[in-house]
Amino acid sequence: xxxxxxxxxxxxxxxxxxxxxxxxxxxxxxxxxxxxxxxxxxxxxxxxxxxxxxxxxxxxxxxxxxxxxxxxxxxxxxxxxxxxxxxxxxxxxxxxxxxxxxxxxxxxxxxxxxxxxxxxxxxxxxxxxxxxxxxxxxxxxxxxxxxxxxxxxxxxxxxxxxxxxxxxxxxxxxxxxxxxxxxxxxxxxxxxxxxxxxxxxxxxxxxxxxxxxxxxxxxxxxxxxxxxxxxxxxxxxxxxxxxxxxxxxxxxxxxxxxxxxxxxxxxxxxxxxxxxxxxxxxxxxxxxxxxxxxxxxxxxxxxxxxxxxxxxxxxxxxxxxxxxxxxxxxxxxxxxxxxxxxxxxxxxxxxxxxxxxxxxxxxxxxxxxxxxxxxxxxxxxxxxxxxxxxxxxxxxxxxxxxxxxxxxxxxxxxxxxxxxxxxxxxxxxxxxxxxxxxxxxxxxxxxxxxxxxxxxxxxxxxxxxxxxxxxxxxxxxxxxxxxxxxxxxxxxxxxxxxxxxxxxxxxxxxxxx
Amino acid sequence: xxxxxxxxxxxxxxxxxxxxxxxxxxxxxxxxxxxxxxxxxxxxxxxxxxxxxxxxxxxxxxxxxxxxxxxxxxxxxxxxxxxxxxxxxxxxxxxxxxxxxxxxxxxxxxxxxxxxxxxxxxxxxxxxxxxxxxxxxxxxxxxxxxxxxxxxxxxxxxxxxxxxxxxxxxxxxxxxxxxxxxxxxxxxxxxxxxxxxxxxxxxxxxxxxxxxxxxxxxxxxxxxxxxxxxxxxxxxxxxxxxxxxxxxxxxxxxxxxxxxxxxxxxxxxxxxxxxxxxxxxxxxxxxxxxxxxxxxxxxxxxxxxxxxxxxxxxxxxxxxxxxxxxxxxxxxxxxxxxxxxxxxxxxxxxxxxxxxxxxxxxxxxxxxxxxxxxxxxxxxxxxxxxxxxxxxxxxxxxxxxxxxxxxxxxxxxxxxxxxxxxxxxxxxxxxxxxxxxxxxxxxxxxxxxxxxxxxxxxxxxxxxxxxxxxxxxxxx
Numbered sequence: 001x002x003x004x005x006x007x008x009x010x011x012x013x014x015x016x017x018x019x020x021x022x023x024x025x026x027x028x029x030x031x032x033x034x035x036x037x038x039x040x041x042x043x044x045x046x047x048x049x050x051x052x053x054x055x056x057x058x059x060x061x062x063x064x065x066x067x068x069x070x071x072x073x074x075x076x077x078x079x080x081x082x083x084x085x086x087x088x089x090x091x092x093x094x095x096x097x098x099x100x101x102x103x104x105x106x107x108x109x110x111x112x113x114x115x116x117x118x119x120x121x122x123x124x125x126x127x128x129x130x131x132x133x134x135x136x137x138x139x140x141x142x143x144x145x146x147x148x149x150x151x152x153x154x155x156x157x158x159x160x161x162x163x164x165x166x167x168x169x170x171x172x173x174x175x176x177x178x179x180x181x182x183x184x185x186x187x188x189x190x191x192x193x194x195x196x197x198x199x200x201x202x203x204x205x206x207x208x209x210x211x212x213x214x215x216x217x218x219x220x221x222x223x224x225x226x227x228x229x230x231x232x233x234x235x236x237x238x239x240x241x242x243x244x245x246x247x248x249x250x251x252x253x254x255x256x257x258x259x260x261x262x263x264x265x266x267x268x269x270x271x272x273x274x275x276x277x278x279x280x281x282x283x284x285x286x287x288x289x290x291x292x293x294x295x296x297x298x299x300x301x302x303x304x305x306x307x308x309x310x311x312x313x314x315x316x317x318x319x320x321x322x323x324x325x326x327x328x329x330x331x332x333x334x335x336x337x338x339x340x341x342x343x344x345x346x347x348x349x350x351x352x353x354x355x356x357x358x359x360x361x362x363x364x365x366x367x368x369x370x371x372x373x374x375x376x377x378x379x380x381x382x383x384x385x386x387x388x389x390x391x392x393x394x395x396x397x398x399x400x401x402x403x404x405x406x407x408x409x410x411x412x413x414x415x416x417x418x419x420x421x422x423x424x425x426x427x428x429x430x431x432x433x434x435x436x437x438x439x440x441x442x443x444x445x446x447x448x449x450x451x452x453x454x455x456x457x458x459x460x461x462x463x464x465x466x467x468x469x470x471x472x473x474x475x476x477x478x479x480x481x482x483x484x485x486x487x488x489x490x491x492x493x494x495x496x497x498x499x500x501x502x503x504x505x506x507x508x509x510x511x512x513x
Numbered sequence: 514x515x516x517x518x519x520x521x522x523x524x525x526x527x528x529x530x531x532x533x534x535x536x537x538x539x540x541x542x543x544x545x546x547x548x549x550x551x552x553x554x555x556x557x558x559x560x561x562x563x564x565x566x567x568x569x570x571x572x573x574x575x576x577x578x579x580x581x582x583x584x585x586x587x588x589x590x591x592x593x594x595x596x597x598x599x600x601x602x603x604x605x606x607x608x609x610x611x612x613x614x615x616x617x618x619x620x621x622x623x624x625x626x627x628x629x630x631x632x633x634x635x636x637x638x639x640x641x642x643x644x645x646x647x648x649x650x651x652x653x654x655x656x657x658x659x660x661x662x663x664x665x666x667x668x669x670x671x672x673x674x675x676x677x678x679x680x681x682x683x684x685x686x687x688x689x690x691x692x693x694x695x696x697x698x699x700x701x702x703x704x705x706x707x708x709x710x711x712x713x714x715x716x717x718x719x720x721x722x723x724x725x726x727x728x729x730x731x732x733x734x735x736x737x738x739x740x741x742x743x744x745x746x747x748x749x750x751x752x753x754x755x756x757x758x759x760x761x762x763x764x765x766x767x768x769x770x771x772x773x774x775x776x777x778x779x780x781x782x783x784x785x786x787x788x789x790x791x792x793x794x795x796x797x798x799x800x801x802x803x804x805x806x807x808x809x810x811x812x813x814x815x816x817x818x819x820x821x822x823x824x825x826x827x828x829x830x831x832x833x834x835x836x837x838x839x840x841x842x843x844x845x846x847x848x849x850x851x852x853x854x855x856x857x858x859x860x861x862x863x864x865x866x867x868x869x870x871x872x873x874x875x876x877x878x879x880x881x882x883x884x885x886x887x888x889x890x891x892x893x894x895x896x897x898x899x900x901x902x903x904x905x906x907x908x909x910x911x912x913x914x915x916x917x918x919x920x921x922x923x924x925x926x927x928x929x930x931x932x933x934x935x936x937x938x939x940x941x942x943x944x945x946x947x948x949x950x951x952x953x954x955x956x957x958x959x960x961x962x963x964x965x966x967x968x969x970x971x972x973x974x975x976x977x978x979x980x981x982x983x984x985x986x987x988x989x
Contacts, residue, residue, distance in 0.1 A: 076569065077899040078546055109817065114535050163827055166817030168536055171885060173544075173892025177816065193544040193895055202536040221830030228785035229833055229853050233682055305533050337782060338680035370613035380666060386673040409673050440618040447620030447639060450570055454900060512782075 058463065058473065059295035063307045067282035070463045070473060071295040074456060080291025081176075081456035082200050083189045084208065085464040088279035090183040090257035091319050091398060097271050099223065099259015101279075102181040104272050106219050108188065109165055109179070112210040116164040120212070123159045126152055127214060131269045134217060160214060169203065172196040176457065181257055183395030185468055191457065194292045201305040204287075208280060208309055216269050224265070227258045235338040239509045244394055246332040247345050247401055247505040251323040253394050281312045288464040290456040323347070323399060331506040335513070342414045342508035344421070345401040346498045348392070351470060355497075357482035358490050359392065359402060364441035365433055365491060366390045366404075373433070374404075377424060384412040384420065397469055401505075402498060414508040429495045432488040445483055546895050548921045550908035554745060558757045559729030563908040564744050565736035565901030573647075573737030574637035576906055577654060578913045581725025582627045583703045585763050587717075590705030594667055594713050595721040596627030599634065601667065602660040602718075604652055609663045612649070621646045623653055629701070630765075630843050631913060632725065640738045643747065651751035654726060659718045671710045675979050682787040682853075685779060686954045689981035690789040693777060693950045694847060696769035701845070704980050727758035734909035736902035765844050768793065771950060772983060775971030776863070776962065779954045779981070786859040786955025790866065791849030792948040797841045797914060801939060803927045805839050808939040810886035811878045813837030813850060818885075820878075824869060825852060831862045839943055843914075848944050856956040860965035863951060867966075870946055877937025886936075891925050959987040 059071040088101050113120045130152045136145060169177050172192055179188045188207075192200055231237040241256050248254035259267070287306065289298070326347055350356050367374050367390040378385040388406040404425075408417040452458045466473040553561040583592040600623050603609040616622060621638035623646070634654050638646040678684050688704055695702035733752070735744055771793060795805065813821035813836050825835045837850030850870070854862040898904050911920055952975070953962075959972050966972075974984030 076567075076901075077895065078544055079895060079899055115537075162823050163817040167885070170815060170818050170889040171892070172541060173889065173895070175893050175896050191896065193892065195542045195544045198534075199536055199539040199541050202534055202539050205533065206536060215827060218827065218830035222826055222833050225785065225831070225854060226833035228855060233783045233785050233787075233853075235680055304531070308533065339677050369617040371610070371617040376610075379670075383666070383669055386670060386677075407677075409669070410676060436618070440620075444617065444620040450572055450639075451637065453570055454572075454902075 061295065061299055061302060063282070063303050065282040065307055065309055065311050067285055067287065067306050067309065068467060069287040069289070069298075069302055069306070070467060071288075071293060071298060072290045072459055072463065073293060073295065074290060074459070075292045078194045078292050079191055079456070080194055080197065080289055080293050081189065081191045081460045082204065083187055083288045083457075083460045083464050084204055085286040085288070085468040086186045086280055087184070087284045087468055088275065089181055089185050089395075090255055091252045091395065092275075092279065092317065093252060093255055095255065095260070096263060097267065097275075098255045098263040099227075099257070100267055100271055100275055101186055102257055102259065103220070103223050103264075103267055104275055105179045105181045105186050105188075106223060107213045107216065107272065108207055108211055109163070110214050110219070111161075111165045111212055112206045113212055114210070115168065115206065116161050116212065116214060118159045118161060123156065123212075123214070126156050126159070127212070127269075130156065130217075135268065135270075156214070165203075165207070172199055183253060183257060184397040185465070187461075187464065189457065189460070191291075197289075197293060197298070198301055201301055205305040205309065208285075208306075211276065213269050213272055216272075220264065220267060223258065224261070227256075227261065227264065231256065231258060235336050235341065235509055238334050238336055239341065239343060239507055240393075242332045242334050243343050243345055243401075243403070243505065243507045246330050246507055247326075247347070248323055250321050251398060252319060252321060253323070253398060253400075257394075278312075278314065278317065282306075282309050283311065284316060286464050286468045288460040288467075290460040290463070319398065326503050326505075328502055329504045329506065331508075334507065334509045335511070336509050337512050338509065339407070340414045340508065340510055341405065341407040342418055342506065343403055343405040344418065345403045345505040345507075346500075346503045347399055348402045348498050350396050350398065350400050351475065351479065354482055355494060357479045358486045358494055360445055360479075360483050361438060361441050361486040362402075362491050362494055363390050363392075364444050365437050368441065368444055373428075373437075374421075374424075378406070378417070378421070382420070384409055384417050388421075396465075414510065418506065418508075425495060425499050429492060429499070432492040435488050438486065438488045438491065442484060442486065544892070544895060546898070548894065548898055548924065550898075550904050550911075550921055551901075553732070553908065553912060556728065556749065556753060558753070558755055559727075560731055560733060560748075560752055560755065561909075561912065562733045562735060562745065562748050563905040564741050565734070565903075565905035566738075566741050566744075567736055567901040568738045571640040571738050572637065573640050573643040573735075573739060574635070574902060575647075575650070575733060575735040576633055576635040576909065577731060577733045578631055578633050578909055579726055579731040580631050580762050580913075581721075582629045582631055584629050584700045584766055585725075586700075586703070586721070588712060589703045589709045590671065591713055591717055591721055592627040592632075592703075593705070594664070594671075594710075595718045596625055596632055598659050598664055598667060598718055599625040599657045599722065600653055601663045602658050603663070604649075604656065605658045607649075609660050616646070616649075619646065623650050625653065627725075643737070643739060647747055647751055651755075655755055657722060659715050659722075661715050664713075664715055664718070668710050668713070671705070672707050675705070675707055675710070678979055679977060682781065682783055682785075682954045685781075685977050685981070686787040686789050686952050689777065689779060689952045689954070689975055689977065690791070690849070690950070692981050693772040693952065693983075694791065694793055696771055699769040700766040701768060706980065725762070728752065728755045729757040730762070732909035732913045734902075734905040736900075736905045768845055771948065773971060773973075774948050774950055775973055776951045776953065776966070777973045777975045777983070778957055778959055778962070778987075779952070779975040779977050780958075781954055781956065783955045784856055785853050786856045786862075786953050786957050787851075787853050788859065788863060788951065788953050788955075789849060789851045790863070790949055790951035791837075791847050792945055792950060794839050794846035794848040795841045795943050796845060797843050798916075799841070801935075801942065802841070804931045804935040804939050805841070805943070806890060806928065807883055807886045807931050807936050808873075808878075809838035810890060811882050811936070812873060812940075815886065815889060818889075820869060820873070820882075821850065821852075821866070825854075825862060825865065829862075829865065831855075831858055831865075837866075839939070859953055859955060859957045860962045863953070863962075864965055867946065867949070870940070870944060870949075873940045874944060874946070877933065880933045883931070883933040883936045887928055887931065890928055894925060897921075963988055 061069040117123050133149050174190050174192050177190045245254050374388045378388050385406045386409050390404050392400055463473045466475045551563045553563050555561050586592045603612040619642050623636045625634040636650040691702045813819045821835050821837050825831050831854045832852040835852035839848050840846045850866055972987040976982045976984050
């Protein structure tokens with residue numbers, strides 16, 4: 001069991017590899033065919049074929065309020081995974097309220113008007129009273145303030161029923177009850193025995209409809225602890241935060257999803273209510289269900305429970321800030337009580353740009369597996385790196401970063417390793433990698449997909465994310481087509497286009513002197 | 514008559530469109546399922562094979578479990594090297610680089626390792642490649658070459674990783690806790706030094722491998738889309754002539770005494786303190802195992818609804834991560850509580866956890882708490898059987914670890930029969946405040962801590978360069 005067991009948030013980063021890894025569930029016959037032909041001469045199925053095969057199994061239901069529900073039946077065990085996807089995350093925040101959508105995700109576990117309280121009618125005025133009190137600036141808080149605060153909190157604590165929301169889930173055998181907030185979205189997930197499907201609908205629709213932000217100020221402390229653990233006391237976390245704040249000058253991708261410390265201390269219930277009212281609406285959400293369920297039987301109850309979430313006429317806020325083209329190297333240094341490591345990052349486009357899919361192959365060629373180029377050269381042969389990886393972050397809605405990270409071995413340093421890494425990448429621009437490597441990489445991407453098909457959770461994630469971010473889960477197949485078409489020349493072009501000095505950000509962590 | 518049908522239809526519609534219920538009012542039918550695991554098939558050499566047939570994907574995977582691990586090593590680091598190098602060091606006729614390229618080009622994997630008490634070797638691949646990959650897998654398990662160059666690379670990497678132990682507060686806390694709880698020079702606490710690593714030779718790995726890798730007593734969990742008959746043919750082809758070894762396996766080593774109970778502070782310039790507290794715990798096979806499972810749920814293993822989480826996180830806002838409970842081990846496991854809290858709140862958090870531990874011993878949990886834990890455990894039991902692969906692996910591991918054959922069949926009734934008194938008895942029998950060792954890594958001042966916890970608890974300084982060392986006692 002991990003120390004985070006049962007905690008309510010997970011990741012503030014969204015790695016593209018996860019998306020690709022889950023892209024193309026379940027057109028098994030076709031994949032089987034494709035793979036049995038042999039990796040080099042494989043005949044690639046068209047997007048259309050893939051869509052058709054897949055579409056047979058995905059049931060799409062749109063409720064009267066516009067909420068989209070995707071259902072996929074899989075009957076290997078009498079269980080299901082349910083997920084709620086909402087398009088709100090770090091990119092929807094501005095300085096002053098950073099961390100708010102993640103904080104809201106935590107608060108969505110605090111219950112509703114009917115869950116988590118002895119008496120909401122008595123609680124509601126007290127909650128307002130406490131919010132008012134907490135808006136008093138700290139310098140203006142005197143003894144009477146403290147007394148009033150303690151008295152109000154004391155009364156509230158008598159009305160609160162612990163973690164009743166999660167407790168109810170536990171009593172139905174729930175596993176994997178959790179949620180996550182990234183740059184682009186918030187997602188709530190849980191798995192249950194199939195007999196609890198109506199219970200799940202009641203729970204999730206209730207928290208979308210009537211959440212109550214109780215225990216707000218204690219939870220505000222909790223998210224600050226989360227920040228200390230994931231960022232302040234983690235070399236990787238600190239370096240990553242510096243990377244985003246350095247690589248992005250204007251786009252909100254530069255802001256940490258967990259929030260800046262001073263913002264977090266001051267997040268208010270009023271701001272949270274506003275964020276919730278604006279973004280938690282049917283046209284900005286997707287529900288996915290995967291497991292031993294029958295879509296036809298769910299149609300009416302889904303409408304009954306989720307159909308009651310009110311629509312909104314207010315236009316959804318757009319993120320209109322874009323990142324101007326980078327013109328010259330950016331860099332930052334972080335000092336921390338740890339051994340050195342660094343990240344090199346390059347701005348890159350996201351879907352629907354065709355280059356996006358090809359990056360999936362580039363990652364495999366560079367750092368996927370023991371025989372990958374960077375692994376073999378820097379870790380095994382030169383031994384100047386103890387680890388080296390490539391990844392993509394921080395999001396998928398807006399232009400993202402291609403990242404190469406490494407830890408130098410004792411015989412090397414950040415600076416030396418970075419220099420030789422860049423030289424190595426320069427050589428790859430001049431001479432394309434072998435076709436054999438590219439084909440092997442594509443095969444690994446495909447096998448990875450197949451392996452990720454095995455869980456209800458993974459499939460629910462695939463459907464939810466694509467439907468939410470791109471308006472159609474079928475988008476996954478378009479990407480798949482582009483991945484399979486990738487050639488060695490394409491990878492060479494990617495490096496020539498994006499891995500250039502003007503587009504480079506270098507952040508390094510050095511031990512405290 | 515027509516009229517009647519119309520009314521009936523209207524009524525049906527009406528009842529379907531009934532009002533949404535509150536979750537508490539939704540009637541959930543009990544789930545009926547059979548907690549069935551695949552039967553083991555025993556080869557003539559003693560290897561037991563469990564197969565999970567799953568035709569939904571053209572994939573195959575497997576995991577072989579065998580006895581042996583760091584508990585039995587003559588020098589620290591040996592089991593870790595022997596485990597990883599089984600795969601890394603490839604085969605006599607296939608060099609490590611060729612093996613890596615081969616597997617990467619197939620999108621296949623083979624991985625091997627030794628833990629403390631047992632080791633495992635696993636593979637995964639496309640079903641169409643299974644003959645080739647399974648052949649390699651069996652050879653890796655049976656006749657690894659332990660390539661000298663790869664061993665040199667391993668030594669280099671292991672040395673580098675020793676140098677990086679101080680990077681993460683959680684690593685420092687964990688290593689310190691293990692060392693203090695299991696005592697100096699104990700097989701149950703292995704923290705290799707650079708010279709340990711450098712002294713490991715290829716012959717040591719070969720001897721270690723020869724001592725433990727054998728069909729008799731090992732268990733193979735296999736799953737995938739190959740028809741069961743074909744799968745067994747494959748196993749017989751590649752493992753059928755693997756020779757049984759009659760030499761008995763070594764006994765488990767003796768436990769050593771823990772360090773002196775008390776608080777150990779490793780001071781670091783961090784704004785959050787990483788805390789682990791606990792002591793040696795129960796063996797794996799005890800009649801208390803079911804009551805212990807229920808106790809763990811109530812106390813600190815069940816996420817949001819546990820007492821620890823409710824109190825430390827929800828009520829006090831002191832931690833994001835907090836968990837705790839009894840973790841059985843073959844001979845002795847651990848009782849442990851872990852959390853991370855801002856450095857200046859560490860004294861308050863530690864004191865509160867100690868109180869919660871005391872309370873659990875003095876005032877047993879209520880009938881309701883115990884009942885709710887039982888409900889949670891039994892209703893989620895189905896998830897242990899969610900795929901054919903998870904069923905095969907569970908069967909292999911339960912057998913490997915010596916669980917009774919009908920363990921799963923009887924599990925639910927055993928959990929249901931746990932009484933609230935038995936749950937109350939668990940912490941009194943297995944949790945010992947007087948033995949508690951509390952490790953704190955963070956910017957915590959011993960003087961401040963003593964003001965909160967009282968002078969009677971011994972407080973020591975800890976040092977950590979690349980491994981923990983007990984420093985001066987601060988008080989008394």
